[in-house]
Amino acid sequence: PASSPAGPPSTAHSEALFARARMVTPGGVNSPVRAFKSVGGVPRFIASAHGAYLTDADGTRYIDYIGSWGPMILGHDHPAVRQAIGNALAGGTSFGAPSAREVELAELVTRLTGTDKVRFTSSGTEATMSALRLARGFTGRKFIVKFRGNYHGHADGLLVEAGSGLMTNADGPLGAAAPSSAGVPQEYAGLTLVTEYNDPAALDALMAARGHEIAAVIFEPVVGNAGVLIPTPDFLAALHRVKASGALLIADEVMTGFRLSLNGATGLLGLTPDLSCWGKIIGGGLPVGAYGGRAEIMEFVSPQGPVYQAGTLSGNPLAMAAGLATLSTLEADPDIYARLDTYTARLAAGLKDAAQAAGVSISVNHIGSMLTAFHLEAPHGSVGTYTQAAGSDTAGFAAWFQGLLARGIYWAPSQFESIFVSAAHTDTELAATLDAAHAAYAAGWA
Ligand code: PLP
Numbered sequence: 001p002a003s004s005p006a007g008p009p010s011t012a013h014s015e016a017l018f019a020r021a022r023m024v025t026p027g028g029v030n031s032p033v034r035a036f037k038s039v040g041g042v043p044r045f046i047a048s049a050h051g052a053y054l055t056d057a058d059g060t061r062y063i064d065y066i067g068s069w070g071p072m073i074l075g076h077d078h079p080a081v082r083q084a085i086g087n088a089l090a091g092g093t094s095f096g097a098p099s100a101r102e103v104e105l106a107e108l109v110t111r112l113t114g115t116d117k118v119r120f121t122s123s124g125t126e127a128t129m130s131a132l133r134l135a136r137g138f139t140g141r142k143f144i145v146k147f148r149g150n151y152h153g154h155a156d157g158l159l160v161e162a163g164s165g166l167m168t169n170a171d172g173p174l175g176a177a178a179p180s181s182a183g184v185p186q187e188y189a190g191l192t193l194v195t196e197y198n199d200p201a202a203l204d205a206l207m208a209a210r211g212h213e214i215a216a217v218i219f220e221p222v223v224g225n226a227g228v229l230i231p232t233p234d235f236l237a238a239l240h241r242v243k244a245s246g247a248l249l250i251a252d253e254v255m256t257g258f259r260l261s262l263n264g265a266t267g268l269l270g271l272t273p274d275l276s277c278w279g280k281i282i283g284g285g286l287p288v289g290a291y292g293g294r295a296e297i298m299e300f301v302s303p304q305g306p307v308y309q310a311g312t313l314s315g316n317p318l319a320m321a322a323g324l325a326t327l328s329t330l331e332a333d334p335d336i337y338a339r340l341d342t343y344t345a346r347l348a349a350g351l352k353d354a355a356q357a358a359g360v361s362i363s364v365n366h367i368g369s370m371l372t373a374f375h376l377e378a379p380h381g382s383v384g385t386y387t388q389a390a391g392s393d394t395a396g397f398a399a400w401f402q403g404l405l406a407r408g409i410y411w412a413p414s415q416f417e418s419i420f421v422s423a424a425h426t427d428t429e430l431a432a433t434l435d436a437a438h439a440a441y442a443a444g445w446a
Contacts, residue, residue: 008406013057017045039398039413041405049076051424054410062410063429065419070224070255070280073340073369074329075424081284084325088317096312101320105282108327109290112262115276118292119301120315124254124279125153127289128218130301130309131275132157134291135216135248137307138300145206145217145247147197149226149386149416152218152252152277156184160192162225197229198384200238211245216275218250221265224418225255226386227372228365236269243274248297254279254289255418258330260368261337268368281330284322287313336423340369343430344421347371350434358441360396369421375400389416403440409433 021028029035029043036043044056052075054064067073074081088101106118121127132144132155144157152158159181179189193210195202197219207214219239223229231239242249251273256265258281266273275293282288292298302308313319330336348364351373355362363378364371374383375393383389397415404411409432412419 009060010058011042011044011056011060014042014045017057018043033412033414033417036413038394038415039401041402043413044405044410051075051077052422052426052429060408062405062408063425063433064410065421065433066410066412067420067422068280068285069417070259070420071283071285071326073259073281073420073422074284074326075422076285078326078329078424080329081322081325084284084321085286085318088321091317093318094313094316098315099317099320101317101324102315105320105323105327108324108331109278109282110292112327112331113257113267113276113292114263115292116295117298118290119298119309120311120320121289121291121309122287122311122313122316122319123153124252124277124289125155126311127254127277127279127291128152128158128250128252129155131250131277131291132216132218133309134297134300134307135250135275137305138297139215139246139248141213141215141247143191143193143210143213144215145193145195145203145242147219147223147386148194149229149389150197150218150220150223150252151225152220153254154181156188157192158218159184160189161194196385196387197223197226198232198235200232200234203235203238204241207242207245207247211242211247214245214247216248216250217242218252220255221251221253221269221271221273222256222260222367222370223386224370225416226389227374227383227392227416228367228370228418229384229386229389230365230367230382231269232384236271239271248274250275250277252277256370257281258327259370259420262331281326282323283319284324284326286316286319286322288316288319288323333423337368340421340423343425344369344371346430347421347433348373350430351437354434354437354441357438360400360441370418371421372415372418375415392416400437400440403443404436407436407439409436 018028027035046054047057048055054062109118148161151162160179162180195206251266253264257278261268277291279289300307348366361377363374375397392415394415
């Protein structure tokens, strides 16, 4: 259904919109990776989305593997979510006063994740930024630790050796020392200590030397923002040891929360963080973030405690309704995660076959419905660290990406991102994707 018959489909409308957009918006986009800078070509302007498909401004349909970068786990325009948003809309769009849906979503999130208390924000960035402020307020310490290539949104102190768009930002210092963005003062970045993901010895050494000064260690429990990196058991054990120093362990589940299980990556991996951050899926495609944890810590948040945090649109009724419908639908379908897992595992195997048939080396990391096909030969079959991931053949990836796009597959437009499978992806989409992957490797590789 999403294949291109004779010749590539027209992109004239996307091109015209991109030209207009560049006149009035930096780079023509409202979030950098959307500009296709690292893969080239015209970013597709999307007109509509249903199920597993996107339709662009020129009327071309694509099988979507971005899912709005994570939120759309049920597929686009899911009937239960649409209905819930419609019901909420009829009652008004924003109150600036508490309402029942905020209580219901907080009850659902705390029950599913085993958290005592949760506070809603309007983005994942706000959630991680606020969780760090809380950790500093609670511990009275000022340093934080993050991992190279992990991305936690764009708060100043977190734009330090960060992943996601920062890994392909041609104007930025790729892989360079902190900070990763202009406009972040070195003094501020200096409060963020960085070490390597999946290196337990390095984390232990850092905590031994500086643990008494560290307010929090923030981490992606499965990394999506350097491409998918899966934590080793030894690294998980080292994360748990962090707590002995009095630093708080903050799991950034903005991407993995409700995606890898109803209790996120931490539930799947048996981690018990002090604080967690959520976003994406808990808003069902509308803008939401959240952070939560044990009552004794969360009670430091205003108005109960001294750590200030607020938001005009926090707990927005439409966003709460979309989140409630999404999480309730996930909870009501006990097999959903197994089905996502099966699709993704078959996709991974098929991609390896497609690359191998064309004599191309790839290494596919996948877990649950997250997957990255790194264009490199990993020494032990899987990519474990940011440094390894950064060695990928990005030009080769870009050629393959364009091959997929021309054949109706909308893959993540960067080597260093996860793709996301949704519950709307079926055998039909899998077969079409693998056909396109074979053809793209056969045709697009010099
Ligand atoms: N944390 C992680 C792990 C993310 O993947 C992201 C976004 O991709 C964020 C935080 C920031 O969330 P937002 O883009 O909603 O601000």
